Amino acid sequence: MWLPPLTASPSLDQLLPGIVPDPVRGMSAADYPALGRLRVPLGMVDRPYEQLRELLVADLSAADGHLGLVGAPQTGKSTALRTLILSLALTHTPEEIQFYCLDFGGGGLVSVSGLPHVGSVSTRLERDRALRTVAELTQLLERREQEFTDRGLESMAAYRALRAQGVLEDRYGDVFLVVDGWFTLRQDYEDLEPKVMELAVRGLSFGIHLVASAVRWSEIRPRLRDMLGTKLELRLGDALESEVGPRIAATVPHQPGRGLAASGHHFLAALPRLDSSSGIADLTVATKAAVAEISTFWTGRTAPGVRLLPTRLPSTDLPPAEGDLRVALGWDEQRLEPVWHDFATTAHLMVFGDGETGKTNALRLAARAITDRYTPDQARIIAADPGRGLLSFIPRSTGSDMWWTATAWTRWRATRPSRSASASRARRSAPSSWPAATGGPGRCCSPWSTTTTCSPPAGSAPTPRCHRCFRCCRTAPRSACTWWWPAPPPARCGP
Numbered sequence: 001m002w003l004p005p006l007t008a009s010p011s012l013d014q015l016l017p018g019i020v021p022d023p024v025r026g027m028s029a030a031d032y033p034a035l036g037r038l039r040v041p042l043g044m045v046d047r048p049y050e051q052l053r054e055l056l057v058a059d060l061s062a063a064d065g066h067l068g069l070v071g072a073p074q075t076g077k078s079t080a081l082r083t084l085i086l087s088l089a090l091t092h093t094p095e096e097i098q099f100y101c102l103d104f105g106g107g108g109l110v111s112v113s114g115l116p117h118v119g120s121v122s123t124r125l126e127r128d129r130a131l132r133t134v135a136e137l138t139q140l141l142e143r144r145e146q147e148f149t150d151r152g153l154e155s156m157a158a159y160r161a162l163r164a165q166g167v168l169e170d171r172y173g174d175v176f177l178v179v180d181g182w183f184t185l186r187q188d189y190e191d192l193e194p195k196v197m198e199l200a201v202r203g204l205s206f207g208i209h210l211v212a213s214a215v216r217w218s219e220i221r222p223r224l225r226d227m228l229g230t231k232l233e234l235r236l237g238d239a240l241e242s243e244v245g246p247r248i249a250a251t252v253p254h255q256p257g258r259g260l261a262a263s264g265h266h267f268l269a270a271l272p273r274l275d276s277s278s279g280i281a282d283l284t285v286a287t288k289a290a291v292a293e294i295s296t297f298w299t300g301r302t303a304p305g306v307r308l309l310p311t312r313l314p315s316t317d318l319p320p321a322e323g324d325l326r327v328a329l330g331w332d333e334q335r336l337e338p339v340w341h342d343f344a345t346t347a348h349l350m351v352f353g354d355g356e357t358g359k360t361n362a363l364r365l366a367a368r369a370i371t372d373r374y375t376p377d378q379a380r381i382i383a384a385d386p387g388r389g390l391l392s393f394i395p396r397s398t399g400s401d402m403w404w405t406a407t408a409w410t411r412w413r414a415t416r417p418s419r420s421a422s423a424s425r426a427r428r429s430a431p432s433s434w435p436a437a438t439g440g441p442g443r444c445c446s447p448w449s450t451t452t453t454c455s456p457p458a459g460s461a462p463t464p465r466c467h468r469c470f471r472c473c474r475t476a477p478r479s480a481c482t483w484w485w486p487a488p489p490p491a492r493c494g495p
């Protein structure tokens with residue numbers, strides 16, 4: 001029997017029969033025989049010589065678990081990715097699979113962000129979110145590697161079974177990192193590409209899948225291309241780029257959604273909508289309606305979100321200093337744990353940064369840790385602080401002293417008017433000599449403000465005895481002034 005050519009795109013509900021709400025699985029394709037098995041339909045394949053039309057199925061359950069999709073601009077890549085996500089969402093629960101999307105293709109994946117299966121969608125401008133997404137998945141991979149070793153597990157199938165029985169508590173099931181626009185990742189997120197590749201190389205055995213779209217195969221490095229077990233080609237700009245066959249690739253018509261399956265047969269991708277319509281004018285609205293429906297009928301836990309660094313981190317949220325002396329300076333983006341500086345192992349701490357990036361703040365944290373942890377007999381602080389950001393922060397009550405190196409301060413005063421009367425008063429009230437008690441403290445800590453405004457005035461050489469800032473230290477002899485003394489400082493380094 002003659003079958004018409006692939007012209008009108010099917011909608012997803014035409015490929016997945018019997019989509020109904022289920023009390024356990026939520027909105028799902030009840031009649032689909034491979035529920036929860038990572039085998040999903042994406043479109044229709046045409047076999048004209050056999051007068052046959054069959055489902056285009058992506059089997060992501062085993063070695064072909066990473067998917068690569070290429071196509072010239074506007075051939076339907078983002079739409080096909082939405083179809084894939086929706087198709088997986090209708091055949092798996094949010095406990096079984098989760099999606100983390102890097103949407104560098106112009107916002108095409110934002111319409112599926114409301115699915116309970118989707119943990120996060122980052123656009124090209126959300127750099128922090130994109131970096132954190134990959135960091136979270138890298139951590140997940142490391143955790144799983146450890147878990148597999150501890151439990152002697154050999155395959156992801158065994159892991160899934162243990163998780164389903166409740167023996168193993170893991171908020172994540174099979175996780176999909178979806179990258180729409182591989183070229184943007186390579187170009188704008190240079191540092192991220194090797195990490196994503198690493199995830200692809202090591203992740204599949206631990207249930208982490210990569211789904212990537214690109215304009216041509218050559219955008220994807222050969223090492224990664226080899227890892228993409230499931231490959232789909234929409235119409236290519238240059239048929240010679242085809243991995244299926246250049247001659248047959250040249251026969252793919254200029255119709256969005258049309259492409260070549262690995263078998264060399266033409267396919268037409270399904271549309272991400274559940275209303276049996278082939279229209280594309282209202283496709284985004286229809287996709288969002290399908291997403292809302294799936295979301296309404298799911299009452300369980302949703303995919304874990306991506307944790308981001310806070311925009312504001314009060315110092316009270318950091319753990320107190322410990323040991324002799326380990327100071328928490330901030331929050332690590334990779335692991336979302338405190339960043340520590342341990343003066344016992346690394347005696348010096350230098351903080352670099354552009355203007356207004358938080359250098360003085362980091363020194364304040366170190367100064368606070370010193371004054372909190374030690375008595376004045378045990379440690380003192382010498383601060384050379386032309387910007388005066390530290391001055392009011394080191395409490396006199398704890399006995400810490402502010403020492404201004406005489407040369408630095410004199411030069412500073414000669415070149416800069418005081419910023420405020422109160423700062424001047426605070427400066428004058430600072431003790432001008434080292435206390436005689438017990439021959440000086442055991443430690444001398446010197447937070448130097450490394451601001452670029454404290455270079456020596458034109459024509460005057462930096463002092464050979466005490467250095468005013470990091471810049472001066474580089475040009476003056478280092479012998480006279482160290483930043484952390486195990487013993488009282490040399491006499492000539494005082495004011």
Ligand SMILES: Nc1ncnc2c1ncn2[C@@H]1O[C@H](COP(=O)(O)OP(=O)(O)OP(=O)(O)O)[C@@H](O)[C@H]1O
Nearest residue numbers: 009073074075076077078079105256257269270280
């Ligand atoms: N299977 C399909 N059937 C019919 N129309 C489709 C199909 N897939 C996509 N389209 C239509 O083609 C147009 C381009 O789709 P889409 O944005 O997904 O392409 P793209 O390859 O991601 O584009 P870009 O290269 O700009 O990222 C859209 O108008 C979309 O509705």
Ligand SMILES: [Mg+2]
Nearest residue numbers: 077078105108
């Ligand atoms: Mg796109």
